[in-house]
Amino acid sequence: MRWILALACVFSAIAQTPETEPAPVGDPALGQKRFESQCALCHGQDGSGGRGPNLRRPKLDHAPDDAALRKVISQGIQPEMPGAWQLSPREVSSVAAYVRQIGSAPQEPVAGDAAHGEQVYKSKGCANCHMIAGSGSGYGPELSDIGARRSVAFLRESIVAPEASVPDRFLMIEVVTSSGSTVRGLRANEDTFSIQIKDAKGQYSSFRKSDLKELRKLSGKSPMASYKDSLTQDELTDLTAYLAGLRGKS
Amino acid sequence: MRLACILLATSALSAQVPYERIVNADREPGSWLTYSRNYLGQRFSPLTQITPANVAQLKVKWAYQFDVPNNEVSPIVADGVMYVTGPNRAAALDLKTGRELWRWRRPIPADYQNIGFGRVNRGPAILGDQLFVATLDCYLVALDIRSGQERWSTQVADYKPGYSMTLAPLAYRDKVAVGISGGEAGIRGFVDAYDVKTGRRAWRFYTIPGPGEPGHDSWKTDAWQTGGGSTWVTGAYDADANLLYWGVGNPGPDWNGDPRPGDNLYTCSLVALDGDTGKIRWHFQFTPHDTHDWDAAHVPVLFDAVIRGQKRKVVANANRNAFYYVLDRENGQFIAGQAYSKQTWAKGLDDSGRPQVIPGTEPSDEGTLVWPNLNGATVWFSPSYSPASGLFYVAVRETGATYFKREADYKPGTFFAGGGQRELPPDDVWGAIRALDATSGKLAWEFKLNSPPWSGVLSTAGGLVFSGTTEGNFFALDAKTGKPLWDFQAGGGIGANPISFNIGGQQHVAIAADRVLYVFGL
Numbered sequence: 001m002r003w004i005l006a007l008a009c010v011f012s013a014i015a016q017t018p019e020t021e022p023a024p025v026g027d028p029a030l031g032q033k034r035f036e037s038q039c040a041l042c043h044g045q046d047g048s049g050g051r052g053p054n055l056r057r058p059k060l061d062h063a064p065d066d067a068a069l070r071k072v073i074s075q076g077i078q079p080e081m082p083g084a085w086q087l088s089p090r091e092v093s094s095v096a097a098y099v100r101q102i103g104s105a106p107q108e109p110v111a112g113d114a115a116h117g118e119q120v121y122k123s124k125g126c127a128n129c130h131m132i133a134g135s136g137s138g139y140g141p142e143l144s145d146i147g148a149r150r151s152v153a154f155l156r157e158s159i160v161a162p163e164a165s166v167p168d169r170f171l172m173i174e175v176v177t178s179s180g181s182t183v184r185g186l187r188a189n190e191d192t193f194s195i196q197i198k199d200a201k202g203q204y205s206s207f208r209k210s211d212l213k214e215l216r217k218l219s220g221k222s223p224m225a226s227y228k229d230s231l232t233q234d235e236l237t238d239l240t241a242y243l244a245g246l247r248g249k250s
Numbered sequence: 251m252r253l254a255c256i257l258l259a260t261s262a263l264s265a266q267v268p269y270e271r272i273v274n275a276d277r278e279p280g281s282w283l284t285y286s287r288n289y290l291g292q293r294f295s296p297l298t299q300i301t302p303a304n305v306a307q308l309k310v311k312w313a314y315q316f317d318v319p320n321n322e323v324s325p326i327v328a329d330g331v332m333y334v335t336g337p338n339r340a341a342a343l344d345l346k347t348g349r350e351l352w353r354w355r356r357p358i359p360a361d362y363q364n365i366g367f368g369r370v371n372r373g374p375a376i377l378g379d380q381l382f383v384a385t386l387d388c389y390l391v392a393l394d395i396r397s398g399q400e401r402w403s404t405q406v407a408d409y410k411p412g413y414s415m416t417l418a419p420l421a422y423r424d425k426v427a428v429g430i431s432g433g434e435a436g437i438r439g440f441v442d443a444y445d446v447k448t449g450r451r452a453w454r455f456y457t458i459p460g461p462g463e464p465g466h467d468s469w470k471t472d473a474w475q476t477g478g479g480s481t482w483v484t485g486a487y488d489a490d491a492n493l494l495y496w497g498v499g500n501p502g503p504d505w506n507g508d509p510r511p512g513d514n515l516y517t518c519s520l521v522a523l524d525g526d527t528g529k530i531r532w533h534f535q536f537t538p539h540d541t542h543d544w545d546a547a548h549v550p551v552l553f554d555a556v557i558r559g560q561k562r563k564v565v566a567n568a569n570r571n572a573f574y575y576v577l578d579r580e581n582g583q584f585i586a587g588q589a590y591s592k593q594t595w596a597k598g599l600d601d602s603g604r605p606q607v608i609p610g611t612e613p614s615d616e617g618t619l620v621w622p623n624l625n626g627a628t629v630w631f632s633p634s635y636s637p638a639s640g641l642f643y644v645a646v647r648e649t650g651a652t653y654f655k656r657e658a659d660y661k662p663g664t665f666f667a668g669g670g671q672r673e674l675p676p677d678d679v680w681g682a683i684r685a686l687d688a689t690s691g692k693l694a695w696e697f698k699l700n701s702p703p704w705s706g707v708l709s710t711a712g713g714l715v716f717s718g719t720t721e722g723n724f725f726a727l728d729a730k731t732g733k734p735l736w737d738f739q740a741g742g743g744i745g746a747n748p749i750s751f752n753i754g755g756q757q758h759v760a761i762a763a764d765r766v767l768y769v770f771g772l
Contacts, residue, residue: 037615082673085670086505086667086671088658091656191719192700192725
C-alpha cells in the first residue's frame with residue numbers, strides 16, 4: 001500500500017523547492033488549524049500519534065532543526081509520508097511552529113513499573129507475535145521504538161482494544177479456495193489479479209483471485225485478542241510503561 | 251561494438267517519415283508514427299494477429315532499461331527502429347533486439363523545478379528525418395533520426411517562472427506543435443507551432459485571452475495574468491479540416507477561486523485551432539470556474555459516427571471532472587454527455603453541456619469531501635476508441651478527496667495552488683477499465699482494478715484492450731466483454747500508454763513499467 005501512495009505522489013504532484021530565502025515567521029494558531037485538517041489523520045488530532053509518529057516530544061528523528069522540519073512538512077518522507085506541497089511557506093512555517101509548541105509541552109507522565117512490565121510482556125506471550133530489538137516473532141507490528149511513535153494512551157488502548165486502531169499493512173484477509181478450504185491471515189500484498197497472505201505461523205500463501213471462491217477483507221479485525229480480561233490494572237499500567245520506554249536504537 | 255551498431259543503424263534507417271505516411275497511418279498498421287498512432291487520437295491498432303484466442307501465449311521478447319524511474323513514454327516505431335524518450339533524454343532502439351542505436355541527453359539545469367508534477371516525458375514525435383523532443387527546461391529539440399544529433403533547438407518558454415514540458419510533440423504537415431506544463435505555478439498557458447525545418451515559431455495561441463480578445467471578459471480581475479491554462483497533454487489533428495484539437499488545463503490558483511471570479515476561459519476547455527495560424531475556431535468549456543484542478547488534460551478522440559440518424563464528425567472526451575462528452579468537432583456543439591464515474595459535484599449537464607453545479611462543493615477552510623479527487627476520474631493517460639467495436643475505452647480512477655482552500659500569493663517560480671486535498675484511505679479507492687458506447691457514454695462493461703490506475707489504454711482490431719495497473723500488472727481484456735484474458739507482473743508501477751506494432755511482420759505490444767520498457771509477442 002505504501003508504495004502506491006509514493007507512486008501517486010510522484011505521478012501527481014511533488015514540490016522540490018529548495019529554501020532559498022529566510023522562512024516566514026510561523027503563527028502556531030494557524031499551524032494548529034492546518035495541522036488538524038491535514039496532518040491529524042496520521043499524527044492524531046493532538047499530535048500524539050496514530051498511523052504516524054507521536055510528535056509531542058522535543059526531538060524528532062527526521063527534523064533535527066526547524067529548516068529540516070519545514071522540509072519534512074512540505075516535501076514529506078518517501079515513501080511513508082506525503083508532503084503538504086500545497087501549503088504556502090507561511091503555512092509551512094506555522095505548522096512547524098505548532099509542532100515545536102506541542103513538542104516542548106511537558107512530557108506525558110508515565111505511571112507504572114517498566115521493569116515489571118517487561119516481565120508481563122514475557123509471561124503473557126507478547127513475543128509470540130511481536131519483535132523487540134531482534135527478539136520475538138514478526139507476525140505483528142515491531143515494537144522496538146513503539147514508545148517514540150505512540151502516546152501512552154494509545155498504547156494502553158491497543159492492549160485492551162486492539163481493533164480500535166489496526167495499523168496499516170495488517171489487514172486481515174479470509175479466502176475460500178476452489179477446493180473449499182479457508183485460509184486466514186494478514187495481507188502481505190495485493191494487486192488486481194493476485195493476493196499474498198501470511199498466516200500466524202509466518203507461512204505465505206499466494207492466490208490468483210480468479211481461482212478463489214471468496215475473498216473477504218476483514219477491515220477493523222485484528223489477529224490480536226483483547227488483553228482486557230487477562231491483565232490486572234497494575235499489569236496493564238506496567239506493560240504500558242514498558243512499551244512507552246521503547247525508543248529504538250538511539 | 252559501437253561501429254557495429256552504427257552499421258546496423260545505417261541499414262535500418264534508410265527511410266524517412268513524410269507527413270503523407272502519418273496522415274495515412276492505416277496503410278502501414280505495423281508502424282506507430284504519432285503519439286496516438288493516428289492523428290485522430292484513437293490509440294487503436296488495426297493489427298489482428300494477437301486475438302482473444304492466443305493472447306494468453308504472449309511472452310516478453312525484449313526489455314529496455316531506462317536510467318530514471320517512473321517512465322511514461324509512448325514510443326514511436328518506424329522502419330525497424332523504436333524511439334523512446336525520458337526527461338531531457340531520447341534513444342533509438344533496434345526494433346529486433348532492443349539494443350540502443352544512439353542516445354541523446356540534455357542536462358537538466360540545477361535550478362530547474364518541477365512544480366506540481368514528476369520529472370517525466372511522454373514521448374517523441376517524428377516527421378521527415380527528424381525526431382522532436384520537448385524538454386523539462388522548455389526547449390523543443392529536433393534530432394537527426396539517423397544519429398541522434400541536434401538539428402536545432404528552440405526555447406519555447408523560460409522555465410524559471412514555472413513553465414515546463416513533459417508532453418510528446420505533435421508533428422503535422424510542416425509544423426510541430428507543443429503545449430506546456432505549469433498550471434500550479436501561475437503561468438499563462440499557450441499552444442505553439444514551430445517550423446520543422448528552421449525551428450522558428452510559426453504561431454502561438456494563448457489559452458488565457460488578453461485584453462480586447464474574445465473571452466477576456468470571463469476574467470473579472472487581473473487574475474488572467476497568472477491564470478494557468480496549461481496545455482500539457484498532446485492534442486489531436488483533423489487533417490481534412492486542418493484543425494488542431496487541444497485540451498486546456500486548470501485556472502490558477504487551483505483550489506481557491508476567490509481571486510478569479512468568472513468562467514476563466516479557456517481553462518478546463520477543449521479548443522479547436524487553425525493548423526496554419528493557431529487562430530481559435532471554437533471552444534467548449536467542460537468545467538467553468540474550476541476549483542478542483544480538473545484540467546481538460548486529455549487526448550481529444552476524433553471519429554465519425556451516425557448519431558440520431560445523422561452522420562456526425564465528432565470529438566469525444568472522458569473528462570477529469572467525471573463526465574463523458576461528445577461534441578461536434580466542426581463547431582464545438584454539445585451532442586451528448588453523461589457521468590462515467592462517481593461524482594458528487596454536479597446534478598448533471600444542461601442542454602448545452604454546462605455542468606449544473608451543486609452548491610457547497612467548492613474547497614473550504616475545513617475541507618469539502620468531493621468525488622472525483624484532484625487527479626480526476628481519468629487524466630493524462632490515453633483512452634482508446636475502437637472503430638471495430640464502436641466503444642470508447644477509458645481507465646477510470648474511483649476516488650474522492652477532502653479539498654482544502656488555502657492562501658495563494660503569486661511569486662514567480664513557486665507553488666500557486668491555493669489549497670490541496672487529503673486523500674481517502676488506500677482500501678477505500680479503486681479503479682476500472684470502462685467501455686463506453688462512444689456516441690452516448692453509456693456503460694457497455696467494466697473491469698475492476700485494485701487501485702486507481704495511471705496507465706493508458708490500447709484497443710486492437712484483434713479484439714483486445716491492453717492496459718496496466720499501479721501495482722505493475724500489464725493485462726489484456728476481451729474488447730467486447732471486458733473479460734480478462736492475460737496478465738503479466740512487470741515488477742514496477744505502470745504509468746504509461748501501450749502501443750502495438752510489427753517486428754518482422756509479427757504483431758507486438760509494448761509498455762513502459764517504471765524503469766523498464768517491455769516488448770511482448772507471441
